[in-house]
Amino acid sequence: MIPRYSRPDMVAIWSPETKFRIWYEIEAHACDAMADLGVIPRENAEAVWKAKDVEFDVARIDEIEAVTKHDVIAFLTHLAEHVGSEEARFVHQGMTSSDVLDTCLNVQLTRAADLLIADLEGLLAALKRRAIEHKNTVRIGRSHGIHAEPTTMGLTFARFYAEMDRNLSRMRDARAEIATGAISGAVGTFANIDPRVEEHVCDKLGLVPEPISTQVIPRDRHAAFFATLGVIASSIENIAIEIRHMQRTEVLEGAEFFSMGQKGSSAMPHKKNPVLTENLTGLARMVRAAVIPAMENVALWHERDISHSSVERMIGPDATITLDFALARLTGVIDKMLIFPENMLENMNKFPGLVMSQRVLLALTQAGVSREDAYAMVQRNALKVWEHRTDFKEELLADPDVTAALSPEEIEEKFDLGYHTKHVDTIFARVFGE
Numbered sequence: 001m002i003p004r005y006s007r008p009d010m011v012a013i014w015s016p017e018t019k020f021r022i023w024y025e026i027e028a029h030a031c032d033a034m035a036d037l038g039v040i041p042r043e044n045a046e047a048v049w050k051a052k053d054v055e056f057d058v059a060r061i062d063e064i065e066a067v068t069k070h071d072v073i074a075f076l077t078h079l080a081e082h083v084g085s086e087e088a089r090f091v092h093q094g095m096t097s098s099d100v101l102d103t104c105l106n107v108q109l110t111r112a113a114d115l116l117i118a119d120l121e122g123l124l125a126a127l128k129r130r131a132i133e134h135k136n137t138v139r140i141g142r143s144h145g146i147h148a149e150p151t152t153m154g155l156t157f158a159r160f161y162a163e164m165d166r167n168l169s170r171m172r173d174a175r176a177e178i179a180t181g182a183i184s185g186a187v188g189t190f191a192n193i194d195p196r197v198e199e200h201v202c203d204k205l206g207l208v209p210e211p212i213s214t215q216v217i218p219r220d221r222h223a224a225f226f227a228t229l230g231v232i233a234s235s236i237e238n239i240a241i242e243i244r245h246m247q248r249t250e251v252l253e254g255a256e257f258f259s260m261g262q263k264g265s266s267a268m269p270h271k272k273n274p275v276l277t278e279n280l281t282g283l284a285r286m287v288r289a290a291v292i293p294a295m296e297n298v299a300l301w302h303e304r305d306i307s308h309s310s311v312e313r314m315i316g317p318d319a320t321i322t323l324d325f326a327l328a329r330l331t332g333v334i335d336k337m338l339i340f341p342e343n344m345l346e347n348m349n350k351f352p353g354l355v356m357s358q359r360v361l362l363a364l365t366q367a368g369v370s371r372e373d374a375y376a377m378v379q380r381n382a383l384k385v386w387e388h389r390t391d392f393k394e395e396l397l398a399d400p401d402v403t404a405a406l407s408p409e410e411i412e413e414k415f416d417l418g419y420h421t422k423h424v425d426t427i428f429a430r431v432f433g434e
């Protein structure tokens with residue numbers, strides 16, 4: 001992933017240095033387990049740990065790989081350069097490359113998941129704070145982009161909180177799904193390595209043994225992991241789209257924070273563009289782009305092939321680094337987002353009283369008017385407001401069919417804004433607890 005959309009902690013997980021360090025730990029722990037079982041001499045296993053503080057030379061490994069055309073063999077050759085050829089002769093005993101590669105990948109993905117879980121927790125804290133802050137800040141709800149009925153900004157934030165809380169659960173489940181390791185040898189039969197070696201290595205690396213691996217860990221696990229990243233990315237875009245809409249000039253109910261010295265346009269000095277949330281929309285697309293290749297990686301030939309390998313070398317770092325950056329960026333947007341309650345009320349009253357049409361419709365039916373007639377009565381008055389910007393309540397009061405069914409006081413009562421916010425506490429209790 002390019003540095004512009006990367007954060008150092010997530011990038012470090014995918015660095016060659018980290019990868020080779022994990023490879024080393026897999027091999028060293030496997031040697032310990034084999035020594036415990038009497039398969040290899042204890043002194044050889046202990047000799048491997050002489051490299052525990054070694055900074056593996058990435059350039060040297062690449063140089064060896066240029067000849068061997070095999071990355072794991074290149075690493076093992078470099079390890080022997082540090083440990084000694086005789087001391088290292090039992091390293092990788094009974095193992096196959098996928099034991100190292102797949103177990104390492106899952107270690108990296110679980111570490112990435114830990115960072116993403118922390119990111120989600122930070123975002124949830126920001127959403128909860130803003131929800132409580134604007135619990136009763138009334139704004140118009142929209143369906144199809146058109147004014148519908150009143151809601152509150154707090155409910156908008158609460159809705160996003162609930163969605164991201166579900167994503168936190170999904171991410172935790174995805175972490176558990178991917179946290180398996182395999183040290184089962186060629187085609188996964190343990191013919192040349194004891195299953196207890198796998199158990200030991202997995203325990204040391206914070207994984208659980210894969211119940212059955214066919215030389216590779218089954219890729220449905222990875223598909224589920226990347227699908228979860230895709231869902232979270234879509235939720236990020238869901239929030240970003242709402243903020244982008246709110247920042248439109250003719251809406252301006254909320255906006256990204258605009259810092260001192262920031263410029264919105266090279267040509268038009270007046271511009272304040274929603275660049276962060278537009279960026280989040282684009283980043284969400286890139287995370288979702290990893291989902292289909294991950295799904296396609298599930299179908300491998302027989303006990304293994306490497307059609308998945310090139311895909312995972314790209315989507316593993318790119319999707320997790322991008323999502324980590326996006327979650328952090330969205331948290332910052334929510335934390336500093338500007339809210340304009342006066343504009344919310346002004347927008348809601350752009351067509352005076354019109355958003356109360358359902359209340360009037362229901363009142364007419366309760367007063368004995370058929371639903372068809374009541375709908376026609378309300379709609380003809382609503383259309384006058386659409387066309388002439390008149391006051392909906394005044395139109396109703398001037399309609400003899402309406403006043404024949406409802407008194408002026410009853411009509412007046414239907415325009416009480418508090419009617420629409422009376423269950424906000426109930427919804428908040430459902431989302432955040434009592």
